[in-house]
Amino acid sequence: MMAADKTVALDSPVLDWPVISILAIIHAGALAALLPGAFSWPAIGVAIFLHWLTGGVGITLGYHRLITHRSFEIPKWVEYALLFCGVLACQKPLEWVAKHRMHHEHADAAGDPYDRHGSFWWTHLGWVLHRLPCDRDIPRYTKDITRDPVYQFFNRSILLWQVALAGLLFALGGWPFVVWGIFVRLVAVYHCTWFVNSAAHRWCYRSHETVDRSTNCWWVALLTYGEGLHNNHHAFPSSARQGLRRWKVDMTWWLVAGPRSHGSRMEDQASALQACSRRAEDVSALGHA
Ligand SMILES: [Zn+2]
Numbered sequence: 001m002m003a004a005d006k007t008v009a010l011d012s013p014v015l016d017w018p019v020i021s022i023l024a025i026i027h028a029g030a031l032a033a034l035l036p037g038a039f040s041w042p043a044i045g046v047a048i049f050l051h052w053l054t055g056g057v058g059i060t061l062g063y064h065r066l067i068t069h070r071s072f073e074i075p076k077w078v079e080y081a082l083l084f085c086g087v088l089a090c091q092k093p094l095e096w097v098a099k100h101r102m103h104h105e106h107a108d109a110a111g112d113p114y115d116r117h118g119s120f121w122w123t124h125l126g127w128v129l130h131r132l133p134c135d136r137d138i139p140r141y142t143k144d145i146t147r148d149p150v151y152q153f154f155n156r157s158i159l160l161w162q163v164a165l166a167g168l169l170f171a172l173g174g175w176p177f178v179v180w181g182i183f184v185r186l187v188a189v190y191h192c193t194w195f196v197n198s199a200a201h202r203w204c205y206r207s208h209e210t211v212d213r214s215t216n217c218w219w220v221a222l223l224t225y226g227e228g229l230h231n232n233h234h235a236f237p238s239s240a241r242q243g244l245r246r247w248k249v250d251m252t253w254w255l256v257a258g259p260r261s262h263g264s265r266m267e268d269q270a271s272a273l274q275a276c277s278r279r280a281e282d283v284s285a286l287g288h289a
């Protein structure tokens with residue numbers, strides 16, 4: 001996620017102490033929300049807005065449905081704007097995209113970076129805290145973006161942008177804005193995202209007989225703007241829409257469908273399902289192209 005460039009080939013996972021240290025600091029910082037004087041309703045509003053902007057628009061819409069799966073088309077400058085929102089979630093784009101493509105190619109099997117003996121601990125957090133043998137394959141899975149200088153720049157500077165955002169929030173609202181808008185918000189975005197790999201591969205129900213253990217998990221979907229409908233996603237990975245029925249809340253799809261009148265090629269439900277016929281192999285093909 002946030003580690004330095006990983007060029008050393010490994011035979012087995014090893015603890016990634018820089019990432020562990022940064023995550024420990026972020027979680028400890030979130031505890032400051034319990035201190036007297038840290039609470040304010042505007043600060044909570046900032047945290048909720050930034051959770052949506054960075055976790056929903058940046059990670060879910062940008063990193064996942066656009067950049068990883070190319071499930072819809074959009075002007076390049078909008079792609080870079082979505083990329084920037086994801087960078088503000090303090091997650092490296094190249095590593096994120098590569099590991100998610102590996103996940104689809106080897107879901108719940110050997111070669112899936114999110115899965116190690118099926119343990120909840122590993123699927124939720126363990127894979128984040130380790131350097132993995134598959135790290136050496138990140139360039140191979142991101143051939144469509146890895147030479148883009150904008151991606152390279154943002155991939156190297158995620159902490160810088162987080163510090164800049166913290167400075168802006170401090171100027172606007174003092175320490176309560178920093179505690180809630182940076183630390184509490186980042187902890188919430190991280191764990192909500194990780195629940196897609198842990199809870200939505202373990203609990204709730206399945207609508208499609210996919211080869212993996214993915215599930216549709218309503219509470220993860222609410223926390224992740226639609227991503228918890230993960231069994232639908234594994235069944236139809238190239239669909240920009242994951243809530244395939246009207247009552248399945250997929251807030252990110254609402255964002256995709258919204259600008260249809262502005263000329264972007266967005267699928268309606270019928271064409272989305274048609275596009276869904278492409279399977280997980282197509283996902284890895286994006287990286288191998
Ligand atoms: Zn999955």
Ligand SMILES: [Zn+2]
Pocket residue numbers: 064068069100104233237
């Ligand atoms: Zn995916």
